[in-house]
Amino acid sequence: MTGRKNIVAGIVAFLIALAILFPLLYCLSASFMTEKEIYATRVLPSGLGLANYQKALQQAPLFKFILNSLIVSVSCVVLQLFTGSLAGYAFGCLEFKGKNALFKIFLATMMIPGNAIIISNYLTIIDFSLIDTHWAMILPYMTSAFCVFNMRQAYKSLPVELHEAAVIDGASSFQYLMNVGAPLTLPSLGAVGIQTFLSVWNQYLWPMLVTSKTSLRTVQIGIGMLNNSDAMAYGVIMAGTVVVMIPLVIVFIIGQKTLITGLTAGAVKG
């Protein structure tokens, strides 16, 4: 591209950005509005009162919802990175019989849409008596082909000499994995971790099916409950929505570089 600053492109870019941000900004704005202001369909509130936030936190245990979402999402991230690193290391660095066939079996799971097996998984969770537990939300998401695939790519790109040196030094494979592999695959762990966090945090149907107690609800279901509690209290609903959006926006802003480079590296280079 030319080094010249392109003013037209800049204006267009900001207009699009504003359009994308509009729902979020309007949500923030409405979260400060009184009921009267909501009814009058104002664009901006007259003040920055926190009454809606107080009401939202009284009506629904939002922090409990956030805590539940955090427990589930963080557990899934940690467990996926662990199982994914183990399998990724085996597929990327070790030779063994049936490796290609096993890898294909792993990739085949990507072809089965999650919603097509949700009924049977629900029955499994009932059989395990895990309804209304955090485990019900975590167990099916403790590994993923996406994670294994990305960790395999990461381990493949490590120099073979490193692995050989470690083995000559008498390190077991597992020690290599923990002491050498984990630190060196950190960029991939970061990207896959953030992607997993976002997708688990945003799940809706599965957590809704396997929990019924309010105390176990995740934020997505919680926002739905707020939505149904009082149809006209949109100021309160918007305040609740702001509260549950904040943690993820923070995770995103901190992790966006890692996420974007990590996600696109494999896809673009092919």
Place this chain on the structure above:
Amino acid sequence: MNKGRKKPITVEPYLYILPSLLLFILFVFYPFAKTIWLSLNVTNNNGGVISFAGIDNYKATLTSSTFWFAMSVTVRYALMVVVGSILMGLICGIVANEMFRGRGIVRTVYAMPMAISSACIAVIITFILHPTIGILNKVLGTQYRWLRDIKLALPSISVVTIWMNIGMNYIFTIAALQNVDISLYEAGAIEGTNFFQKHWYITMPAISPTLFFLLIINVINSFQSYAQIRLMTQGGPGKFTTNIVYLIYRETFENMRYSSGATMSVLLFIVLFILTSIQFKAEKAVTY
């Protein structure tokens, strides 16, 4: 490539693969087989098998107008969402690839929808679309009942989904754009191409593998939308926004007809499998 030295065969590699393999068996392959099994049987209210039904469930589903209506909703919705999402990603990518002040902020904003859950944006847009107090009707000076109108409800939900998809489509598009060989554009500039010619004749072919990848991802995702429909219209008005996943949910968990839900799940898998295969074939035929 992995030209590692020959290692004596040990159980170690298998031990590393075992956790993932067991989980896949338990939560992907077993439920997949079980779903097929349920679809071939008569089930009770708890999803237990009563008797073998052969292909009766498939006959019933494939002759049911409800199923076909949900399929047509799913396809129309997917068309709007896939075209809209890829187009928005492309526009954002091309714009954000230009040089201008404040580009960093713009790039963060374009990727931001990735971090907003479907539940949150669905609730916000429902408020914006509210017939009486919503800001959209006020700005337009209209009184549409966006989510209760049989013509407007599905496009309204599609817009929400497109908004949600912008982030992912944008980041893949811009990553591909940054890899396009600059000399191609320089050659184009000598030929005197204008803005649209430049992107139509140079950019599009160069990033077509990424666009195909996005096509597949967007199709698979749009066929499986649930949260926004549940929160915005509950499948209504009538059945006009009941897509296949919403119908599966209803049949299984509201009507307790597990075998019917399982049958539709298998059909959903088959449809997605065929669509994905066609796209892979098309990719091989078209990309450079």
